[in-house]
């Protein structure tokens with residue numbers, strides 16, 4: 001579906017940059033006080049959606065979340081910081097990167113917990129897919145992520161084809 005020209009103006013990555021913070025509470029944790037992986041996945045989805053909404057100025061749905069590693073645990077009382085931005089836009093889909101850190105304000109540490117790549121598709125209220133405006137990487141880091149996102153899309157496409165072939 002075509003959108004009006006103003007909404008299709010390319011936007012810099014910085015316009016989509018978002019940050020979300022959560023304090024780990026007992027209800028987010030297992031009996032040993034460690035943050036549940038599923039709760040973190042939910043927060044990653046929310047943080048990713050913020051960047052996707054900001055960039056596309058539209059409703060989005062999560063089409064895929066790539067492989068996730070949890071490098072460092074977070075515990076009850078820790079502050080979890082999630083930073084997200086759009087890495088690259090394709091047509092109706094875009095890749096968003098989310099980087100998660102855990103801050104312990106008592107001992108003043110900040111550690112990397114996880115990095116995730118999510119694909120969002122822009123849709124309207126009738127569930128029709130919408131074209132998304134291009135994203136402009138401005139820094140070396142953003143340009144590297146842009147290039148890497150192209151390679152990851154190809155890997156995802158091949159993997160999707162492989163799984164579909166198995167179902168036939």
Ligand SMILES: CC(C)(COP(=O)(O)OP(=O)(O)OC[C@H]1O[C@@H](n2cnc3c(N)ncnc32)[C@H](O)[C@@H]1OP(=O)(O)O)[C@@H](O)C(=O)NCCC(=O)NCCS
Pocket residue numbers: 061062063064089090091092093094119121129156160
């Ligand atoms: C994601 C969804 C919109 C894709 O719709 P579709 O008609 O199967 O997809 P299409 O083949 O037309 O592809 C549309 C775009 O999505 C991308 N896409 C579709 N499936 C994908 C996947 N598994 N991984 C990455 N990208 C995917 C395509 O590459 C295409 O991108 P492009 O337009 O930028 O080239 C649809 O499957 C859906 O609505 N799924 C449920 C989403 C949802 O409810 N999410 C919340 C979690 S339950």
